[in-house]
Amino acid sequence: MYFFRIKSVAVMASFRIPESHTFQQTLPLPPVTTLTGIMGAALGINFEEAMKFRENKNIRFGVTGRHDGEVKDLWKYRKIKSSEVITDVLLKEYLTHFSMSFYISAESEDVIKHLRRSFVCPCYALTAGSSDNLLKIKEVSKIHKAEEVPVSDFCFTILDGDYSGSYAPPKNLSDLPVTETIRAPQVYLLPTAFKFKGEERRVVSRSHFTFVGSPITLEKPIPAIRMEQESVELL
Numbered sequence: 001m002y003f004f005r006i007k008s009v010a011v012m013a014s015f016r017i018p019e020s021h022t023f024q025q026t027l028p029l030p031p032v033t034t035l036t037g038i039m040g041a042a043l044g045i046n047f048e049e050a051m052k053f054r055e056n057k058n059i060r061f062g063v064t065g066r067h068d069g070e071v072k073d074l075w076k077y078r079k080i081k082s083s084e085v086i087t088d089v090l091l092k093e094y095l096t097h098f099s100m101s102f103y104i105s106a107e108s109e110d111v112i113k114h115l116r117r118s119f120v121c122p123c124y125a126l127t128a129g130s131s132d133n134l135l136k137i138k139e140v141s142k143i144h145k146a147e148e149v150p151v152s153d154f155c156f157t158i159l160d161g162d163y164s165g166s167y168a169p170p171k172n173l174s175d176l177p178v179t180e181t182i183r184a185p186q187v188y189l190l191p192t193a194f195k196f197k198g199e200e201r202r203v204v205s206r207s208h209f210t211f212v213g214s215p216i217t218l219e220k221p222i223p224a225i226r227m228e229q230e231s232v233e234l235l
Helices: 031-041 047-056 109-120
Strands: 002-013 060-081 084-106 137-142 149-152 157-160 184-198 200-212 216-227 231-232
Touching: 002 031, 002 109, 031 047, 031 060, 031 084, 031 109, 031 184, 047 137, 047 184, 060 157, 060 231, 084 109, 084 231, 109 137, 157 231
Parallel strands: none
Antiparallel strands: 002 084, 002 137, 060 084, 149 216, 157 200, 184 200, 216 231
8 A cells, every 4th residue: 555645734724514504613624525625626626526536546545633723703694585685694613723634545556646746736726625725735745655553542633433432531631731622532424425416416425433632542453554653544
């Protein structure tokens, strides 16, 4: 298996839960579908093509990331419905000073070389969720060849599945910085595949994903890759 890592930053980021409307809650990290869209922008293809490319080339993603703060943006707007003007509000959540390490893996060396070239010189501007939240690439690593190994300790990443009842928190919370916010893992049921019809898309499959903030230790190790001080499961 081959993989490389992209280090990136954004002043603001927002990864909306797909079904949210007037209250647009943000996920702590971009889910698989958002990572697929980022890859598609780098390649210069649309979202439907990026989803097919990921499936056909057996592309897998891993991600770690942090942010320094969170804000809420309240909008008041008017909309016309059947010739009637209705006033409504929209509340959006944002992450501030967001940093992310984004891993891409594939079995084919040629495919991973092609993807790496695309991130060295992206076809389109990359964004951290919303179209006005630009994502800046700081570093694209060289290509590594590695195999997954059993790992139990994770933090600031996404795991495939629901691990809400099968982990242990740090033994000594006092070892963490005083400014560190302690959060239990959050589990979300998120779309993983769509059926496309022109500009319209419908969800055809969903899976549970565990968003890990504070360090945890799983009861049973899972396959993951390690690079420097980071451990990520490939999704």
